[in-house]
Amino acid sequence: EPEVTQTPSHQVTQMGQEVILRCVPISNHLYFYWYRQILGQKVEFLVSFYNNEISEKSEIFDDQFSVERPDGSNFTLKIRSTKLEDSAMYFCASSARRGGETQYFGPGTRLLVL
Amino acid sequence: AQSVTQPDIHITVSEGASLELRCNYSYGATPYLFWYVQSPGQGLQLLLKYFSGDTLVQGIKGFEAEFKRSQSSFNLRKPSVHWSDAAEYFCAVGAYNFNKFYFGSGTKLNVKP
Numbered sequence: 219e220p221e222v223t224q225t226p227s228h229q230v231t232q233m234g235q236e237v238i239l240r241c242v243p244i245s246n247h248l249y250f251y252w253y254r255q256i257l258g259q260k261v262e263f264l265v266s267f268y269n270n271e272i273s274e275k276s277e278i279f280d281d282q283f284s285v286e287r288p289d290g291s292n293f294t295l296k297i298r299s300t301k302l303e304d305s306a307m308y309f310c311a312s313s314a315r316r317g318g319e320t321q322y323f324g325p326g327t328r329l330l331v332l
Numbered sequence: 333a334q335s336v337t338q339p340d341i342h343i344t345v346s347e348g349a350s351l352e353l354r355c356n357y358s359y360g361a362t363p364y365l366f367w368y369v370q371s372p373g374q375g376l377q378l379l380l381k382y383f384s385g386d387t388l389v390q391g392i393k394g395f396e397a398e399f400k401r402s403q404s405s406f407n408l409r410k411p412s413v414h415w416s417d418a419a420e421y422f423c424a425v426g427a428y429n430f431n432k433f434y435f436g437s438g439t440k441l442n443v444k445p
Contacts, residue, residue, distance in 0.1 A: 224375075249431070253433075260436065261424075263432035263434070266431040268431075273431045274431040276432075309376065316431055317426075317429060317430065317431075318363075318364035318427045318428050319426075320378060321426075321433060323368070323376035326375050
């Protein structure tokens, strides 16, 4: 069964450093998403991406964040200058269609900013 | 604004007992509703979903959920819990005009032998 994969599974970084989180969505999906879950809190939407551009982003997704689909398979989330409060589990998801269509989630990347 | 509430943070049930996890949502139109499960160290696995039609939906691992529009609820049930069901369960809402899901805070299920 196709699945969303994410690398790395864990990342530890120093405050102010750049990190790139990688995702390989399900191959025939067209819509891609990033969510995050701070420890003990809700899973929160960050951004959705379609046709090589951002469809929607949340207030959390400020100028420090960017997303890219550098090739036909990868979907990346970059945090330019990490802050302590960026420590969280980051989930990538993909869906075949938009508008509430089922989103399939990857296993997540646990980011720890020291 | 759209929101999802899962009133129970932790629930403990005995193996073999029945289970009901509560989910209430706030949304002005017909929502699309989902239950996901997250085992320790794992991602979010889809258990079941409701888009339209029969308000009782069946999912994987013997789970079912019932959509009750009058109560804005989408409670998850299982008649007999297995130790392997111990995990965290998340309810989520989407809609045809959304590009995102709204998640509840999750309910952690502990299963006693």
